[in-house]
Structures are given as structure tokens and as C-alpha cells.
């Protein structure tokens with residue numbers, strides 16, 4: 001029997017269209033997430049991680065052309081109209097954004113916002129039952145006094161508590177896929193670890209497939225699962241986080257890891273990648289990383305390498321590492 005994965009993304013591309021100007025931001029991204037599994041999208045600012053995540057949910061409306069295929073539990077999302085998508089969002093696929101403040105209505109109590117989401121998706125019909133369920137959900141996301149928090153306005157809560165409330169809303173309809181877009185970036189360091197722990201616990205309990213966007217290698221290492229490294233709108237490397245982050249195959253991933261501060265290293269002695277990523281709309285021909293790559297060959301500047309298997313469960317988009325493997 002074939003198992004249908006909760007999320008299957010094939011050759012995803014996103015092109016923003018504004019005043020006849022077309023800007024391709026995401027290019028040919030493919031990955032699959034199984035039930036209870038995690039995929040981390042890791043990369044520098046502007047590499048296209050958030051746009052990939054939001055394109056999967058079709059959040060750009062007519063401002064972007066989305067190509068390829070996005071299958072949610074086998075159902076293709078890219079051809080669906082907005083009313084069908086609205087029913088699917090928050091129900092089968094939910095988003096935890098970076099900034100919990102922007103995700104909540106400042107003028108309404110947390111409990112009533114949660115109860116409304118439950119009602120919209122038909123989880124509860126009776127108002128009192130919806131409020132009771134809202135309090136249960138707040139308890140499930142580790143809020144110690146759910147009754148008080150349900151009666152509070154967003155500004156009365158700390159950032160961490162607000163993010164817990166947003167997570168409660170996201171998981172309220174038992175989605176098969178949870179997309180978390182830099183869910184801890186806006187929070188204090190001590191709270192960040194608690195929120196990651198909460199997401200891992202909920203994932204285990206509810207069996208959700210999780211797609212997490214992060215620019216933080218530490219977050220990717222802590223959360224585990226699989227990691228997809230993005231550069232200039234493409235996936236350049238993918239594999240289990242423990243392997244990719246300890247033994248990277250793509251020169252960009254290696255450079256990204258080398259640029260991290262290590263305990264005891266003198267400031268200024270850090271190795272980092274020379275130059276800057278290309279701006280969107282001006283991706284160079286061939287491999288977009290070639291102009292910054294220490295291992296680039298002449299062919300790299302005109303041949304754009306596909307993401308191919310380089311070892312068991314590992315893939316990289318670099319002919320140099322592929323050739324090394326053949327030789328080895």
C-alpha cells in the first residue's frame with residue numbers, strides 16, 4: 001500500500017509580478033514531509049525560505065505566480081480557488097508566523113479568538129463548548145493559567161505567552177501540516193528553547209508534518225529532522241540535519257557553518273563566505289553560488305546544477321561534490 005505523505009512539494013517556483021515586472025524568487029524547490037516528520041528550511045536572509053513556505057499556503061494571491069506542484073495529503077493545492085483554499089488553511093495546514101503580535105487581533109480576548117477559529121472550522125458548534133475547548137488548547141500549549149489567559153487581551157501577555165496562544169490557534173483544528181516561519185526569532189533566548197520544545201512535543205502528540213523556516217543553524221540542529229539549505233531561491237543541499245550540519249557536502253552549507261562563531265575563537269578570526277548573495281531579480285547564470293565559491297570551476301558559471309543524490313538520503317546541487325564522490 002502506498003502511503004500518501006502529508007506534504008509533497010515538486011519543482012515549486014514563485015515569481016512576483018508587479019507593474020509588469022517579473023521577479024523570480026523561488027526556483028525549482030522539491031521536498032516531501034512524512035507524517036510526524038520535520039523539514040527545516042535553512043539559509044541566509046533573502047534566500048527564499050519564507051516565500052517558499054507562504055507559496056505552499058498560496059498566501060500571495062494574484063501578486064505572485066506559483067508554478068510546480070504542492071500536494072497536501074495527495075490533494076493538489078495549486079489549481080484551487082480561494083474559497084477552497086480558505087477552508088483548507090487553518091484546517092489541514094496551519095501557519096505559526098514569526099511575530100505573534102501581528103497574528104492576533106489586539107482588540108479581542110485570546111479565548112474568543114480561539115473559539116472563533118474553532119467555530120469557523122466547525123470543530124465546535126455550541127459557544128460555551130468552544131470556549132471550554134479554547135481553554136483546553138491553552139493548557140495543551142503549556143499556558144499555566146488558561147482561564148485567565150483566555151480572558152486576557154494580547155497586550156496583557158508576554159511575547160512567549162502570545163506565541164503559545166498563536167500555536168494553540170494553529171493546532172486547534174488538528175492540521176496535518178504545520179508551517180512555522182521563524183517561530184522563535186522575535187522572542188528572548190530563554191523563551192526560544194521553550195517554544196521549540198513545545199512545537200516538538202505537539203508534533204509528536206498530533207503526528208503533524210512540520211515545515212520550519214529558520215536562519216539559525218542552532219535552531220535547525222536542536223529541532224532535528226531533515227534540513228534543506230536554501231541559496232538564491234534554490235535548495236542546494238538536503239538531508240538529515242544531524243548529517244548535513246556535521247558533514248556538509250555543498251560548499252555553501254560548509255561556508256555557512258564555518259561562518260558561525262565557535263566557543264573560544266577570537267573575534268575577527270571567523271571564516272565567512274566572501275561577498276554577498278545575489279539580489280533577487282539578478283541571479284547570475286549557472287550556479288548562483290559560483291561567484292563566491294572557493295571550489296568553483298569554469299563550468300559552474302554557466303551550468304546550473306540540479307539537486308541530486310550524493311549519498312544515502314543526502315542530496316546536493318554541486319557537480320564538484322558529486323565528482324568527488326565518484327572518485328572516492
Ligand SMILES: Nc1ncnc2c1ncn2[C@@H]1O[C@H](COP(=O)(O)OP(=O)(O)OP(=O)(O)O)[C@@H](O)[C@H]1O
Nearest residue numbers: 016025043044045046047048049050051052215280
Ligand atoms: N511580496 C513580495 N513581493 C516581492 N518580493 C518579495 C515579496 N516577499 C518577499 N520578496 C523578496 O523575496 C526574497 C526572498 O524573501 P524571503 O522572505 O523568502 O527570504 P528569507 O530567506 O525567508 O529571509 P528572511 O529571513 O529575511 O525573511 C527577498 O529578496 C524579498 O525581498
